[in-house]
Amino acid sequence: MGTKAMDPRKSNSTPTPFFLLFSLFSLAACHEHHPLDPLTPFEQTQVQTIVKSLYQNVTFHYVGLDEPDKAAVLSWLSSPQTNQIPDRQAFVIARADSQSHEIVVNLATKEVVTDKVYDGYGYPMLTFEEQAAATQLPLTYAPFLASIEKRGLILDQVFCGSFTVGWYGSEASKRVVRLMCYYINGTINFYMRPIEGITFTVDLEEMKIIGYHDRVVVPVPKADGTDYREAVQKSTFDNHLKSITILQPDGPSFTVEGHTVRWANWEFHVAFDMRSGPIISLASIYDHKEDEYRRVMYRGFVSELFVPYMDLTEEWYYRTFLDAGEFGFGQSAVPLQPLRDCPENAMFLDGYFTAQDGTPAKISNVFCLFERYAGDIMWRHTEGALPGDLVTEVRPDVSLVLRMVSTVANYDYVIDWEFKQTGTIKVTAGLTGLLAVRGSIYTHKDQIMQEEYGTLLAENVLGPYHDHFISFHLDLDIDGETNSFVKAKLQRARVTDGRSPRKSYWRVVNETAKRESDAKINLGSGATEILVTNPNKKTKVGNDIGYRLIPRTVASRLLANDDYPQKRAAFTKYNVWVTPYNRSEKWAGGLFVDQSHGDDNLATWSLRDREIEKKDIVLWYTLGFHHVPCSEDFPIMPTLTNGFELKPTNFFDYNPMLKFKPLKQVPTPSNSTSSIHLLPQ
Amino acid sequence: MGTKAMDPRKSNSTPTPFFLLFSLFSLAACHEHHPLDPLTPFEQTQVQTIVKSLYQNVTFHYVGLDEPDKAAVLSWLSSPQTNQIPDRQAFVIARADSQSHEIVVNLATKEVVTDKVYDGYGYPMLTFEEQAAATQLPLTYAPFLASIEKRGLILDQVFCGSFTVGWYGSEASKRVVRLMCYYINGTINFYMRPIEGITFTVDLEEMKIIGYHDRVVVPVPKADGTDYREAVQKSTFDNHLKSITILQPDGPSFTVEGHTVRWANWEFHVAFDMRSGPIISLASIYDHKEDEYRRVMYRGFVSELFVPYMDLTEEWYYRTFLDAGEFGFGQSAVPLQPLRDCPENAMFLDGYFTAQDGTPAKISNVFCLFERYAGDIMWRHTEGALPGDLVTEVRPDVSLVLRMVSTVANYDYVIDWEFKQTGTIKVTAGLTGLLAVRGSIYTHKDQIMQEEYGTLLAENVLGPYHDHFISFHLDLDIDGETNSFVKAKLQRARVTDGRSPRKSYWRVVNETAKRESDAKINLGSGATEILVTNPNKKTKVGNDIGYRLIPRTVASRLLANDDYPQKRAAFTKYNVWVTPYNRSEKWAGGLFVDQSHGDDNLATWSLRDREIEKKDIVLWYTLGFHHVPCSEDFPIMPTLTNGFELKPTNFFDYNPMLKFKPLKQVPTPSNSTSSIHLLPQ
Structure with missing residues (x-):
């Protein structure tokens, strides 16, 4: 939600001169x-x-x-x-x-x-340049200057951001944005200092202000306590943490050749896209039994985000953002900071988007790749029942992470694609950064006598309730393209025939979805396992080859079906959808999202109710966060996390890591591995 | 589920001679x-x-x-x-x-x-010694010797385990166990080689076999492919992973004084209990604004587990284990293996349980404590909108983990209590080890024409469906003992008064539970935030001080309320319960669990429907796994993970890590931190 008025990568996005690109590129021929x-x-x-x-x-x-x-x-x-x-x-x-x-x-x-x-409804993604131009307009706009003066603010400390306007039922529309202005004076965290009560509308084609309303004056929250930079803290505290480092003395275990990453038993292709960010393609896992790579996913990426705010005030009601299609989840990516955004053993990859004039713009360090060693256990067992010594066999877990951070104005989204040696692909979305907050007359909760749509976080700072939904396009190819979608329902069964002293148990009833309508699912209430199988391929003992979707915390949309933002983001109506592969169906919220009417998106495509059994199918999973802000989110949010896993389920004939040598671990002399003892000895 | 017939720690549990203990102990006076x-x-x-x-x-x-x-x-x-x-x-x-x-x-x-x-129903936890004695009985029991001969098996390769019998409605009962025997011959993984079709009942008081039924002969699954030890693999494969290590050149940042652990802004007490394993007490977090430690949790521990199998065959129906009360989740803990079970920077603590004769028995390395540095981000933001350089402020996440592994016969439970600097306590339960499998006549799924209650995993190996529920006793004291339980319901609201072009939004309706019946909750279907607040304490702007329970994947029980195992494990009826603090209400399944009738447990205590508003309350959360085994779980399971978080929610006035210095990170010369580039330059 929200948007950048200026390109945040300006400090290192100087376009490479054309001739230089050309001369270097000639070294690599197209067919490579x-x-x-x-x-x-x-x-x-x-x-x-x-x-x-x-x-x-x-x-x-x-x-x-x-x-x-x-x-x-x-x-x-x-x-x-x-x-x-x-x-x-x-x-x-x-x-x-x-x-x-x-x-x-x-x-x-x-x-x-x-x-x-x-010629349909909706407009393309906004460019940074037009947003930057739009947000300069207020600074010379007389009515706004009067508003600033009325509030006693200093104009050169005012900063404005641009916001997409959504759609609320009108037939005709211009390509417009709204502006929201903030007060910097004394903090870098201007998002905590909204100049509330003013609505701007800017026509982007004519690049002029076409609407202005200064409705109400609200105190600008104070700067004190909002800056998050270490360097400007008046006092800092020491948590007495000694240094901790990931060490790979022989370097990383992965290779990057072109855009193909190989690590342990995984191989995949990674590309940067200015709309979706990382696109993982052709993810395949080596099966030593078959001595071949077996495909798991043809293509997986963030398809759309939906961030509706629940604040109905005049300056807020329209804030129902679709971040990928409106602002570009990829082009909002920021350069990752070594040692901070990614650990010591990370390597970094660059990406390119296209500026408004068509010039390539580089985002340095747009991805990092690192081996994750968090102290987790991949598998273990201790066997003490047999004569002789205690047998303990443990395999520590090491995985590979591809990370991108997209900072869509105030919010920072951390997207991790993690590949585990056991075959699991784990996707984690972390939300951090800054809340979008509303200036408020209140300094204490006891003063609030009406519905305020949010939590009072600090004096004059209200954190409106909102959601974050992130929809993933997962074109799984489980050991080939011909796949089916199976709901394995765990159903209570009663024992009525006296075959057991038990009165109940549960069994698994598999339902293979024939058509799209069979695969629209809201998770949470029932116990259903979600599987994508390859019905043409079986394990040795005859089970369908498959992968299972394991959501972490499920969040379902709460907006009404007939509400405009919900129509536009109708992909959030269900947590899970399945469509037959269609090259043009990439963006869950449609291709032209800004001011869209919801007539071209996952929900409308699915109305055709196409056959999906034994087809090349695409799984769509939308993870969600309902965010009720709390004071700990002020002035900068600790990371909130959600995600899902794709886990091999009768894909291999047995534990795929059974016969792999364990990780070689070398205790370093400076680490203490000796026991300390709780009790007097 | 299941049980050890012998003490798995025998190799290092030699009781310390009494005089030695005495002489050493005299150094530490009681009042210390x-x-x-x-x-x-x-x-x-x-x-x-x-x-x-x-x-x-x-x-x-x-x-x-x-x-x-x-x-x-x-x-x-x-x-x-x-x-x-x-x-x-x-x-x-x-x-x-x-x-x-x-x-x-x-x-x-x-x-x-x-x-x-x-004199009520139910019996105490089993001792290792009586189980060891019981499992020796078959080896000289003539009918069993005949059964073994009939099957063509070698007696000295037979190993038996003992299992609690549950309760199925009979009024009188003796203190008995059932036995299940396995065939070792050629593998350490005898759990994959059940000698199916035989039921034994052993009277533990008289220590003799009082029931025997050899119902049916089923092929014993082969040993081939079941052993998980690296040393015995015929061929191993190399995943080409270079070594990876956690390095803390200056040592760990935590201290352990007696049983009190101090790390970063956290302080807590940790004790080992032979029934529940780790008990975390008096967990408190330092608030630099108040310059004091503020209490979060008085006591938290695993209260009970419930592991019912869904297999109704004669030899399996009774397997509805309550692992803590029947087998001792603590005494089943195993010595953690340095560098494998815990990373290089871990320190280890010992624990003691009591043998059947009252002698203390040591479990070396029963806990490990380590700082977890997984490459995650605690908070971050990139600000590119303002003139001048791009500002990127990132805090990497380092947390402290206390780990125990309890190996209850075949299953290995990894329990992590993780303390985050932002105030979150994260509990993770990992399930690995060996499935309890049933010998089967089938070698291929196509042969199966009747309900078999499980997945065919390998030839003659069936993995019955089952659940794992782990119930946590969480005596939260949020900034003091007087707390309330609040359900913050996110409810869709319609806009009907024309105050906005929107048609819907959601709002938060807080319901404070007055009595226990208001706090029995099954999560999943609605959007409800679960909070424990201190209504007597407020943040600066007037919000109730609180902590929020954030479950990971919610799993609810599927057994019927009137079924015997469900009555005994009635604490699984709801995911969440709240009770007023009562010193005697520690064990969610009751104190005497073996063959209990369900008349003394969380569900029955709660029938009193006591007042819980503004009281010292205990939160009970039960996390669950429905386990439909798959071939990857054979012959040893990759870790399945679930858990929950307790997250400060209006506990601090602002992000508690805002003013702390970031972790000092030193890039090590042998690590490459240079960028590699995807694209030709």
Whole structure:
């Protein structure tokens, strides 16, 4: 939610000069690309040139790889030496002549394949540049200057941010944003100092203020206690923590070749996309019994986010953000800080997005990759029942994490894709950063006599209730494309036939979903295991090969179905959906999300109720947080965590780590491993 | 579930000679004890002497600290120099003259305070020694020898285990166990080789077989592929993992003084109990604003486990184990293996339980304590909107973990109590080890034409469906004893008054539980936050001081209320219960659990529907796993994880880690922290 008015990577996003890119790129020929590689800066520049040759005045809102047909990728993959590699194509969303264009550019032929004007509801992702321009407008806008003066504030300490406006039932709409202004004066944490009561509307096409309302004056919360920088704390306390480090004396165990990561028994491809962030492709796990890599996931990525606030006041009601489609979850990524955002043993990867004018912009350290060694146990057993010594066999758990942090204005989302040697893919979403808070007249809860839609966090600071939903597109290919979706229902059964002294037990009733409508599920109330199986492949003893979705904490949407934001984010209606693979169905909230009407999204696609049994299917899982802010979230939030796991379930014939050598561990002399004793000896 | 026939710690549990204990113990005077310290070996020996002076033939089933009155502990704690320390007392459950005794011994006066014969339903925890004796009986029992011969098995490769029998409605019962035998021949993993079809009943008082039925011959599953020891694998594979180590060059940051652990802003007391394992007491967190430690939890521990199997066959239906009360979750703990069970920076603590004859028995390394540094982020934000450089402020997360592993026969439970600097207490339960499996005639799923209550995992190996419920007794004292239990219900509200273009939102409706019946909750279907608050204390802006329970994956029981095992384990009827503090209400399944009838447990105590508002209350949370075994669980299970968090929620006035210095991190020269680049440069 919210948005950046300026590119947060400005300090290290200087576009590389074109000629330099070209000269370096010539070293790597096109056909060396993996077909799922993201566009290189050179390719982005090619796209820029080609699209600019079509339209003189054009702004680039999205530039990314035009995903090749899955069949073509898989065909190439089956024999990369002999089979044709799909042509590199770019997909562009641009604005020209006040229209939204969907443009496909073939990078091999350097031709425009399609150029389609989009005439449906909704607008493209906002660019940083237009937001930066919009947020400058107030500083010379006379009515606002009067408002600032009326409040006794210093203009050069005012900072404004831009916010998408949602949709509330009107038929016609312009491409507009709202602005919200903050007071910096004495803190970097201006988000805690809203200048409340003012509504701005800015027409982005004409880049001018078309609406202004100064409704009410509310005290600006004080700066004191809001700055989170170590350097500016008046007093700091020492928690007496001695240094702690992850040490890999022989370096990391993974390799990165092009965009392909190999580690332990895993292999996958990772790409950066300016809309979704990390895209994991072709995740496959080595099965030593079969002596081959077996595919688990063709493609997995954050498809959309939904962050509706529950505050109905005039300046807040519209805040029902779809962060990926409106602001770009990928382009909002920030450079990861070594030793802080990722541990000592991390390696960092860069990514590129496209600026409004089509120029490639680099995000340094957009991903980190590290081996996670948290002291957990992969498997163990102690056997003391047999004669002779106690047998203890333990395997410590080491996994591989790919991390990105997307800072969508005030909130920081930490997204981890974690690969475990046992075959589990674990996705964790951490929420930290700054709350969006409302300026309030109240300094104590006892003063509040009406519904205020949030928690009073500090004097004059109210933290409105809100949700965060993150929807994942998980194109699982469990040992191949032909998969089914199975609900394994754990059902209580009564014993009525006297076959046992028991009166009840539970059994498992498997239901294979035939159509999309069978796979729309809200989890939580019943005991149902969610499986994606390959009904054409069996374990040695005949079980369907499968993977199981294990959600962590389930949160379901609370908005009403007929409410506008809920229609737009109808993918949150269920926690789980399954669709047949369709190359165009990537974005759960639709392709053009800003001011969308909800007529093109996961919920509407699914109305066709297509067959999904023994098909190439896509699993959509939406994890959620209902956030009731508390004082500990002020002025900066400790990380809130949720996630899910994809766990092999009758995928292997036996524990896949049974026959692997344990991790070699070397006790370091400076660590104490001696026992200390609680009791007098 | 299941039980050890022999003490798994025999290799290092040699009782310390009495005189040696005495001479060493004289160095530490009695009054130096914290009132919640577990009994020392010297005290255990005192108890042994005193109880043996009462009864010539006595067996000790439980010996532990008789928990002093809470008021007395808190009074002492408020001024340890001046106030009276409560007398040290031991609580003993013993069998003498075929009766169960509850004996309280005062260790200061060396007197028996009470000796009560228990005449209700149920029996004490089993001892290792009586189980070892029982499991020897088959080896000379003629009908069994015939059964073994009929099956063509070698007697000296047969191993039997003992299992509690539950209760199925009969009025009178003897103190009995059932036996289940396994075939070792060629594997250490005899649990995968059940000798199926035979039922034994052993009278423990007379120590003889009183029932035997060889119902059916089923093939014994083969040994091949079942052994999990690295040393005996025919071929092992290399996952090419380079070594990875946690390094603390200056040593750990925590101290252990007596049984009191201090680390960062946390302080707590830890004791080992032979029934529950680790008991965390007086967990308090330092508030730099108040310059004092504020109490969060008076006492927290595993109260009971419930592991019912869903297999109705004659040899399996009764398996509905209550692991803590029947087998001793604490005495089943195993010595933790340095570098494997706990990372390099761990320190280890010992614990003592009491053998059947009253002699103290040591479990070396029963706990480990380590600082966990998993690469997670405690809080962060990147601010790029303001002129000047990008500001990135990140605090890596380091926490403190206390770990115990309890190996209740085949299953290994990993219990972590984790303390976070932000104030969260996170409890994680990991399940690994070996499934209890049933021998089966089937070698392929296609052969199965009837209900088999489980998954075919390998040839002739069936993994019956089962549950694991772990109930935690959480005597929270949120900033003092007077607490309330609040359900914060997130409720959809419709907008009907035109105050907003929105049609819906959600609001928070707080319900403070007045009585126990208001606090019985099954989570999952609704959106409810669970809080324990201190209504007498407020944050600066007037919010009730509180902590929130955040469950991970919720699992609710599926057995019917009128079923016998469910009556006994009625604490699983709800995920959450709240009771007023009562010194005697510690064990959710009752004190005498073996063959209990369910007439003395959390559910029956709660029928009194006592007042719980503004009282000293205890929160009970039961986490659960429904386990549908899969082939990856064979022959040894990768860890399944669940847990919960207790998170400060308006406990502090602001983020408690705002003003603490970040962890000092030193990049080590051998670690690479340089970027690698995905794209050609």
